[in-house]
Amino acid sequence: MYALDPALRVNLLGLSLICHSVVCCRVSPLQKAQVTSLVRKGARKITLSIGDGANDVSMIQAAHVGIGISGQEGMQAVMASDFAIAQFRYLTDLLLVHGRWSYLRLCKVITYFFYKNLTFTLTQFWFTFQTGFSGQRFYDDWFQSLYNVIFTALPVIMVGLFDKDVSASLSKKYPQLYQEGIRNTFFKWKVIAVWGFFAFYQSIVFYYFTAAASQHGHGSSGKILGQWDVSTMAFTCVVVTVNLRLLMSCNSITRWHYFSVAGSIAAWFLFIFIYSAIMTSFDRQENVYFVIYVLMSTFFFYLTLILVPVIALFGDFLYLSLQRWLFPYDYQVVQEMHKDDPHEYSMIRLPERSHLSPEEARSYAISMLPRENSKHTGFAFDSPGYESFFASQQGVCVPHKPWDVARRASMKQQRQQPQRTGRS
């Protein structure tokens, strides 16, 4: 406990932070936890600890991110951890691939959410200037309530689930991309300010352009549009634009993205067709009755529906093009470098041998063998008998484990039975 004395702790921390890596050996579980807390509180950095045994539990809990390895030493570490993995080397995937994607998706979802609500609400704000500041709402109540629930909800969930800036293998090939998360590149104030600016710009376009285009008579009947006609037109433009903006900010677009975007816009039209076709018996103002049918019988509707979203997205498109060309992010450069690579999912490839030593390659190959559902919950893999049987079937050499040799030697006569027919 000497170096962790309060008097000496600071020196230990200062020295450790200068070093590239520090090895502490023969430490007790308590000391492991203390070292982790020292770094966590003293250096004020995000700490991650990984362990596989019961003696690692306190260390896992002391760090910000605790990872347990399920396997040989049981499940105690797994039960105390935030993430559980099966082998130590999966840590690279966890951090460089999934951790990085998770950061990217989180930033995208949060900034997009604020953007879409900001642009929608600011249109109402501009309207207040022309209502004598009386507080008259621009949109019908149901439009506002269902905006976040039906008309713009699903696409952003798809982005949060599936967006990838670069593929998994490229993430591991360029581990420096992980620095984006450390430097908080996608959630700086500058990024948020840009989204906020474009929300502001788009709201001006939605309100003023729709209002200006709707002045005076429409169609050859000469009839005039009222407030609820203008507001339905503006809302249609908002829903279409906000959904298309999401597609513009995606790095990888799956068919679920197309479905959800098209589905959200279709849901809006379905809703408004039904909503403006019914009159309820409740004591309410039927302001939006028949509005959409009247609107869709004018050329004004279609011309405005083409014009307003294009102008609104114009600014974003300009910004994205300039940003990618003049100040590209690292992941964008990597995307361009590998844009002509064939897609991985359609390829059958060898494992990357160059990264694995022969022993690692062998154990990788073993881990790819078909496994049975183990009855021993403490051991997700490594039942020696059947493993060596299948290994020999596939022509892979499996060294006998020393503890297994000892175990078998100490057991009474018990024949090894293959528990499953092999797959070749």
Add this chain to the structure above:
Amino acid sequence: HSCPMVLRIAELTSFGAGASASTHQPNSKFTQQELPACKPILTPKWVISVFLLVGVIFVPIGVASLLASNKVVEIVDRYDDACVPSNVTNKLAYIQNSTISKTCRRTLKVPKDMKQPIFVYYQLNNFYQNHRRYVKSRNDQQLRDASKANETTLCDPEKTRDGMAIVPCGLIAWSTFNDTYTFQHNTNNLSIDKTDISWKSDRDHKFGSDVFPKNFQKGPLIGGKTLNESIPLSEQEDLIVWMRTAALPTFRKLYGRIYVDLKENDTITVTLDNNYNTYSFDGKKSLVLSTSTWLGGKNDFLGLAYLTVGGLCFFLAFAFTLLYLIKPRKLGDNNYLSWNRNSAGH
């Protein structure tokens, strides 16, 4: 001894097939995040093509819309200040005095040939039909259903008079515009068609054909038009047009149509009744005669907006081409990676 490798392994991004098998999860492309995806990259080719495409589509639409708007002939005549006699100092008292005759004659000159149908609108400025308390001051149930004549919720302050419900209640109905216009064209009387000036859906469904005005404009303060109690609401088209509240404080509403061709330099004489009080709030009243095209009335905005955006897109396509030539960057250039640029490290 040699150990041949196990081949033919598809890359998995999850933590081993064994883990999924032991938790009985279906190993689909959806759950493994391996869905086929399109990975768009904004290359110069794409940027310039998008701008050119938008330009090519928008400019013709803009030209067509602007031509349509330019074909519209419009006469706007503001009359609220001219129709008050010059010796009147208190305009508000003048307009509220029901004993004085408010008839006024105006002369309009036709600037260009106008083909029928010619639409007659009245235009109001600075009249906030979109004020919150004004917009909510109506009862749609009462308007369409004769049995709900006593429903006057939200109609404050025009709910009841002498204990009986007002039909139609509310401020919107109470303040219906009541100036009237008659036209003479070169000494011939022009007839105005005042049917079908409101939306058909309003006439058929929102205003009942068995609902009659009752107890209307009987109070000390008359806000606008008085309604004929024997005509049902579904046929009171001026009321229906007025009750479709406008979005902005400057608006027009359809008064009627004229089915006569007018030639350039013709004179139209308008005899109007200057009844409506806009003097207490600095509002303006104007009379508008306008033709109409497939796009509607005179509105240059759409045409100009399309042309501007189309032109801007062409300009930007050109500017981006220059940018890509002046500041070229090889796609996927290693040197742009931040760890290659700042070799001093972070």
